[in-house]
Amino acid sequence: MDYPDTGTPPRPGLRPRADESVTALYAEHAAGLIRLGFVMLGDRGAAEDVVQDAFLGLYRNWDRLNDPAKALPYIRSSVLNGCRAALRAQARRDRRDRAAARDSWLAFDSAEAAVLLSEEHREVFGAVRKLASRQREALLLRYYLGLSPDETAQVMGISTGTVKSALSRAIAAVGRTLKEES
Amino acid sequence: MNSAEDRLLAAMSAAAEVAAAEIPAAPPLHLPPEQAPGASRGRAPRPWSRWSRWSRWTIPLTAAAAMVVLAVALVLIKDIPNGSVVPPNTSTAGPGGVPRYYVALKQLATYTDVATPPAGIVVGDSLTGGTLATFAPPAGTTFASVTAAADDLTFAVFAVASSTGSFTHKAKTTLAGRWYQVRLSPGAARPARLTLLPVKPVILLRDTTEEAGWAALDASFAAALSGSGRELAVPEWVGTHALAVQVFSVATGRLLHDWTMNDRSLNQAARPYLTWIDGDRSLALLTIRSSSAALAVTTVREWPDAGPATGDLAAVGKDVWTLRNTPGPTTTLQDCLSGAPGGVQISADGKTFSCATSTTAVHGGHVSFYTFPLAASTTVTAQGRLDASLRFRDNPRVSEYLAQVLWASPSGSPLIGMWTGAVAVAVSSSGSGSAPAAPGQSIGVISHGRFTPLHFPAGFTLVVGSGIPITW
Numbered sequence: 001m002d003y004p005d006t007g008t009p010p011r012p013g014l015r016p017r018a019d020e021s022v023t024a025l026y027a028e029h030a031a032g033l034i035r036l037g038f039v040m041l042g043d044r045g046a047a048e049d050v051v052q053d054a055f056l057g058l059y060r061n062w063d064r065l066n067d068p069a070k071a072l073p074y075i076r077s078s079v080l081n082g083c084r085a086a087l088r089a090q091a092r093r094d095r096r097d098r099a100a101a102r103d104s105w106l107a108f109d110s111a112e113a114a115v116l117l118s119e120e121h122r123e124v125f126g127a128v129r130k131l132a133s134r135q136r137e138a139l140l141l142r143y144y145l146g147l148s149p150d151e152t153a154q155v156m157g158i159s160t161g162t163v164k165s166a167l168s169r170a171i172a173a174v175g176r177t178l179k180e181e182s
Numbered sequence: 183m184n185s186a187e188d189r190l191l192a193a194m195s196a197a198a199e200v201a202a203a204e205i206p207a208a209p210p211l212h213l214p215p216e217q218a219p220g221a222s223r224g225r226a227p228r229p230w231s232r233w234s235r236w237s238r239w240t241i242p243l244t245a246a247a248a249m250v251v252l253a254v255a256l257v258l259i260k261d262i263p264n265g266s267v268v269p270p271n272t273s274t275a276g277p278g279g280v281p282r283y284y285v286a287l288k289q290l291a292t293y294t295d296v297a298t299p300p301a302g303i304v305v306g307d308s309l310t311g312g313t314l315a316t317f318a319p320p321a322g323t324t325f326a327s328v329t330a331a332a333d334d335l336t337f338a339v340f341a342v343a344s345s346t347g348s349f350t351h352k353a354k355t356t357l358a359g360r361w362y363q364v365r366l367s368p369g370a371a372r373p374a375r376l377t378l379l380p381v382k383p384v385i386l387l388r389d390t391t392e393e394a395g396w397a398a399l400d401a402s403f404a405a406a407l408s409g410s411g412r413e414l415a416v417p418e419w420v421g422t423h424a425l426a427v428q429v430f431s432v433a434t435g436r437l438l439h440d441w442t443m444n445d446r447s448l449n450q451a452a453r454p455y456l457t458w459i460d461g462d463r464s465l466a467l468l469t470i471r472s473s474s475a476a477l478a479v480t481t482v483r484e485w486p487d488a489g490p491a492t493g494d495l496a497a498v499g500k501d502v503w504t505l506r507n508t509p510g511p512t513t514t515l516q517d518c519l520s521g522a523p524g525g526v527q528i529s530a531d532g533k534t535f536s537c538a539t540s541t542t543a544v545h546g547g548h549v550s551f552y553t554f555p556l557a558a559s560t561t562v563t564a565q566g567r568l569d570a571s572l573r574f575r576d577n578p579r580v581s582e583y584l585a586q587v588l589w590a591s592p593s594g595s596p597l598i599g600m601w602t603g604a605v606a607v608a609v610s611s612s613g614s615g616s617a618p619a620a621p622g623q624s625i626g627v628i629s630h631g632r633f634t635p636l637h638f639p640a641g642f643t644l645v646v647g648s649g650i651p652i653t654w
Contacts, residue, residue, distance in 0.1 A: 019213055030208035035201035048209060059213050112203040117196055124193035143194040149582070150512070159452060159470075159478075159520045164540075164582055175186030 018062035025071055026055050033079045036145060040083045041090075042104030050082035076145075076155045080137065087133075103129050105136060127177035128170075135170035138163050278596045278627040278634065280589065280654065281334035282309040285364050286644060287325055287651035300324035303339055304642075305364060305374045308625075308654070311637030314366065315374035322347035326359065327402045330653040331411030332461065332530065332592070337364040337653065338379065338407045338414055338432070342386060357387040359402060361414060363432065380435025384418060403650065404454045409461030409530065413438065413487070417456050417467070423448045427456065427467060427495065429487060439487065443495035447471035452478070459532035462487060466502070466528055466556075467495070468535075480505040480519055482556060484532060502532075503556050514539065515564050518552050527590035527597070532556060534594035536569070538585035540601070547574040547583035549601045551628050553594050569597055570628045577603065588625065589654045596629035598636070598654060600644060625652075 030051055037047030054075050058065075065071060090104065106125035108117060128136055134156070141152040142163075149167070153160040287301045302318040303325050319325055319341060327340040338361050345356040361379040386402075405416045413429050420426045423446045429439040452470035459466050466484045485499020507516060518537040519526065526537040536553040554566040574583060580603040589598040602623040623644060626635040644652055 022213065023211060026208070026211045030211065031205060034208055035198070035205050038201050038205055039197055044205060047205075051208070052211065055211055056213065106197055108197070108200050110200070110204060113200045116200050116203065120189070121193040121196045124189050125197070128190075128193075139190065140194075143190055144198060153520070157449070160517075161520060161584075162453075164584055168582065168584070171186050171190065174190060178186060178189065 018059055021068060021071070022055055022059045022062065025058075025075065029072065029075065030055070032145070033075070036140070037079060037083050039140065039144065040105055041086055042107045046086055047083075050086060051079055054078035054082055073151070073154045076141075077157065080141075080155055084133075105129050123178060123181060124174065127174040127181075130177055131170050131173055134158075135166050135173070138166040139170050139174075142167055278629050280591065280596055280598055280627050281330075282307055282654075283314070283334050283366055283368070284308055284652055284654045285328045285330070285337045285339060286642075286653075287328060301326070303328070303364070304639075305337075305366065306638065306642075308636035308638065311639060313639050314368075317364075317374075317376050327405060328651065328653045329405050329407045329414075331407045332409040333411060334654065335366045335368075336407065336411035337366075338362065338405070339364055339376075340402045340405060342402075355387070356385065359384045359386055361405075361416075361430075379414070379430075379432060381414060381416075381430045381432075382435065382437070384416070404456045406456045406458055406465075407432075408458045408487075413462055415456055415458065415465055417454050425454060425469070425495075427465065429465075438491065439489075440492045441485075441495040441498065442492075443467075443469075445471065445496075447479070455526060455528070457528045457530070458487075459484060459528075459530060461530070464499070464532075466532060468526060468528065478507045478520070480507075482528070482535075503558060503560060505560070505562060508562055513562050513564075514552065515554060515560070515562055515566065518554075518566070527587045528556060529590045529594035530592035531594070534590070536587045536590045536594060536597050538587050538599060540583045540585045542580070542583050546576045547580060547603065548572070549574075549583055549585035551585065551587060551597060551599050551633075553590075553597070568631075569595065570599070570631055570633045572601060572633055574603065579603075586650060587628075588650055588652055596627050598625065599628045599633070600625045601633075602644075 033051045033054070034044070034047045037050045038044055041047050041050070057078055058071060058075050065074065087104070106128055108125075128139060131139070137156060138152055141147045141155055142149065147155065149160050149163045153163045156163065284306050286304050286306065288304060300319045300322075301324045302316060304313060305315040305317075306313050317325075322345075323341050323343045325339050326342045328337060329339075330337045340359050340361055342357050342359045345358075348355055360383045361381045363377045363379050365375050365377065367373055367375070384402075402416075405414065407414055412432055414432055415427060415429045418426045418428065420442065421444070424442060424444045425448055426440060426442045428437055428441075430436065431438055448469060448471055454470075455468040457466050458464070464484055464486045466482055468480065468482045471479045471481065480503075481501050482503040483495065483499055484502045485495070489498065505515070505519070512520070517539040526535045528535045533556055534553050535556050536551065538549060538551045540549045541547065548571070550571040551569040552566040553569055554560050554564055560566075574580070583601060583603050585599065585601045587597050587599045591597070600623065624633075624635050625638065625644065626633045628634075
C-alpha cells in the first residue's frame with residue numbers, strides 16, 4: 001500500500017481544485033494506466049475498474065496530498081496495488097476452479113494480438129510469466145512504462161537498489177528460460 | 183545491452199502496441215461531488231469468516247507437521263565433509279589490512295518458476311585467489327545468507343530447507359531456516375569445517391505468499407555474528423509491522439535476548455540492517471520506515487546487549503541517527519542509502535557508515551563509495567568522505583551499473599566494495615581505478631581513493647541481489 005505524502009495541508013485557495021486536477025490527470029494518463037492494467041490482468045473491464053478506483057482514491061485524498069507533483073507516482077502506485085488485489089482475487093477463483101485457471105500477465109488472445117505479436121514475443125512473455133511477481137512488476141514498469149529505476153522504486157514502494165537487483169535477476173532468468181527453450 | 187534485454191524491450195514494445203489497439207481511449211471519469219475538507223470515509227470492519235477462523239488453527243498445525251519433515255532433512259547436513267582444494271596461506275591479513283578469508287554464496291536464493299540449482303557456499307582466500315573449501319547443500323536445502331565474526335576465521339551461514347524440495351514461488355511449500363558455523367583452520371589438513379548450530383530453526387514461509395518469502399529471506403541477510411563469534415543476532419519479521427531481534431548463544435543455542443519493535447511505519451519491503459558495535463557490547467539496527475521510498479525515514483537505533491531477556495526495542499537504547507527523505511532532487515546521501523542493493527555497512531566502532539552510488543548514462547557509468555559519520559550532524563545534504571570513484575566508458579552491453587560496500591573495517595576505512603555492470607559475467611581482472619572496457623564485476627579494497635582488486639578463483643561470480651552474498 002502506498003500513501004500520499006501527508007503533511008500540513010496548504011491553505012485553501014492556494015492549490016488547484018481537486019476535481020479539475022484529478023480530471024486533468026485522468027485525461028492525460030488514464031488510457032496508459034488502463035493499458036498497463038490490461039497487460040497485467042488480461043481484462044479490459046477489470047483494468048478500467050482498477051484505474052477508476054485509483055483516481056477516485058486520489059480525489060478523496062487530494063486534501064492530504066501536500067505536493068501535487070506526487071499525484072502521478074501516487075496514482076501509479078494505486079493502480080499497481082489495485083492490480084495486485086485483482087490478481088489475488090483471481091488466484092482465489094483459480095484455486096476453486098482449476099480448469100479455468102490462467103495466468104493473465106501478457107496473455108493476449110485477441111485478433112489484434114494475433115496480427116501484432118510474433119512467436120518470439122510470445123516466448124518472451126512466457127518467460128516473463130515464470131518470474132516472481134515483484135520481478136514482473138519491475139520489468140513492466142521499467143520496460144513497458146519506461147520509468148527510470150528511481151520512478152519504478154517509488155511506484156513499487158521499495159528502494160532503487162532493490163529495483164535494480166530485481167531487474168538484473170529478472171533479465172538473467174528470462175535469458176535462461178529463453179536459452180533453455182531454444 | 184544483452185540479447186535477453188533486447189528481446190524484452192522488443193516484446194514490451196509489441197505488448198504496448200497490442201494494448202493501444204485494444205484500448206484506444208479511457209472511458210469518462212466519474213467523480214462524486216467534492217467533499218468537505220478533512221472529511222473521512224470510514225470502512226466497515228470485515229467480519230471474521232468461517233474460513234479465517236479455521237485458517238488460524240490450521241496454520242500452526244501445518245507448520246508443526248512441516249517442522250517434523252524439515253527436522254529429518256536438516257539433520258542430514260549436521261557435519262558435511264568438504265572438498266578442500268588449496269591449502270591456505272597462513273598469513274593473517276589481506277591487502278591493506280583487510281581480512282583475507284571469505285565465505286560466499288554461489289548464488290542467491292530466488293523464487294521464480296525457473297529451476298535454479300540450490301546455492302552452495304565457497305570458502306576462499308582473497309589474498310591468493312585460492313579456494314579453501316566448497317560446501318554443497320543437501321537435497322532440498324539452499325544456503326541463503328552469510329555473516330562473519332571479527333577474527334577472519336569464524337562465519338555463520340543460513341540454510342533454508344523446503345518441505346517439498348522446491349524453491350519455485352508457485353510450489354506449495356514451507357521454508358525453514360537453520361544456522362551453521364563455518365570454522366577455518368588455515369594450514370590444517372581440513373581447512374574449513376561446517377557444523378550445525380544449536381539455534382532453533384526459523385519458519386520463513388508457511389505456504390503463504392512469495393512476498394512473505396522475500397521479506398523473510400531479506401531479513402536473514404541482516405543477521406550478524408558478534409565480534410567474538412559467541413553470539414548470533416537474528417532479525418525476524420514477526421508481523422507485517424513488527425520486527426524482532428533475537429540473540430542466541432552460538433555454543434548452546436540458548437535464546438539470550440528477544441527484543442521486538444512494533445511500528446506501523448515499518449516496511450517489510452525495506453530490509454533491516456543489523457551490526458554489532460565494539461565486539462559483543464551493543465547492537466545497532468538500521469530500519470527504513472514508510473512504505474514509499476520517496477518518504478522513507480532511515481533510523482539507526484543502538485542498544486546494549488544486556489538487560490532483561492525480553493523487551494521492547496522502543497524502550498531500550500536510543501536512536502543515534504535519523505534521516506528523513508525530503509522532496510525534490512535526491513542528494514548524494516539519499517542516493518547512497520537507496521541505491522545500494524546491499525544497503526549500508528556500519529563500522530564496528532559505531533562511528534561511521536559506508537555505502538555506494540551508481541549512475542548509468544548514455545556516455546558510460548560511474549560508481550562511487552562514500553563514508554559518513556553516524557551522528558546527528560549527518561543531515562540529508564551531507565557530502566561524506568568520497569573513498570573511491572570509478573568511471574566506465576560507454577558500453578552498449580551494460581544497461582546498469584551497480585555498486586555495493588561489502589565490508590567495512592572497524593574504523594570505517596579501508597572498505598571492501600564491488601562494482602558490477604549489467605548482468606554479471608565474470609570477475610574482471612582489471613578493475614583498477616582506470617575504466618574497464620567490458621561489462622563484468624570486480625571486488626576490491628577501497629582505500630585512499632583507490633580501488634585495488636582482490637583475488638578470486640577463475641569464473642567466480644557474485645550474484646547481485648537484495649543482500650550481500652559474501653562476507654569476510
